[in-house]
Amino acid sequence: MIPLSYYLTLSAVVFLTGIVGVLIRRNIIIILLSVELMLNATNINFVAFSQYFHNVAGQVFVFFALTVAAAEVAVGLAIVIALHRAKATINVDEFQLLKW
């Protein structure tokens, strides 16, 4: 039986990678991929706790997180396409219309 803390450590590593990826990359698509990394890290946590407490509710929540991830990808990529159509780039530094 693998201790729960191993799963939590793995999840923390993946989540940290996602956060750093969101902060340092300038390509919107990579930023969205890093958000997927973070969602997967939370999913690992949910499933590990579900196994630990013998409660299937954690897996149900992974199901909902999956739904939200799918919705996020659909809307996010539509926004990326709209932005690319407007400015012909997907570098986040170029989108500074709200910056004064």
Next chain:
Amino acid sequence: MELLFFYYFALIIAGSSLLVVAFRNPIYSALALLIMFFHVAGLYVTLHAEFLAAVQVIVYAGAILVLYLFVVMLLNLKQDDRYHRQWPMAAVVGATLAVEAVMLTWLKGRTPPPMPPSQGSAVEGLGNTEALGDVLYSTYLFPFEVASLILLVAMIGAIVLAKKDIGGAPQES
């Protein structure tokens, strides 16, 4: 044996998630993410969540990642991006969170062994998919309906956002 499988999956998951952030070409990043999704599915199998493993492969690897690759190839990107100017701040945030994670693992890392299954939960004895469906369609019926509503809104929103001439376009033509 169990521990060996866990180390394999954990190593590949951590390594490929680092590669997702490190690759310059978005297609390589997406393919590294594909490897990571498959290994997360393997980890779910070792955690006795077989249904979620199948859903992970079908939805994440089959649908979401294909969508990403589709957009990357549609936009035909030049790979000219360097790292962001704010990387020192990112390093500070990442280091702070890493130190916090290490400290928490150090201080509270030893968890008690898993508790025995309680009598009320109808999980044991059923298959994984059966148990999941049982809970999903009884206790979590309302969130399930809300999730379908979220998908509907996302579908309409994606169509509206990505359509070329919407709003202000002449209707008579």
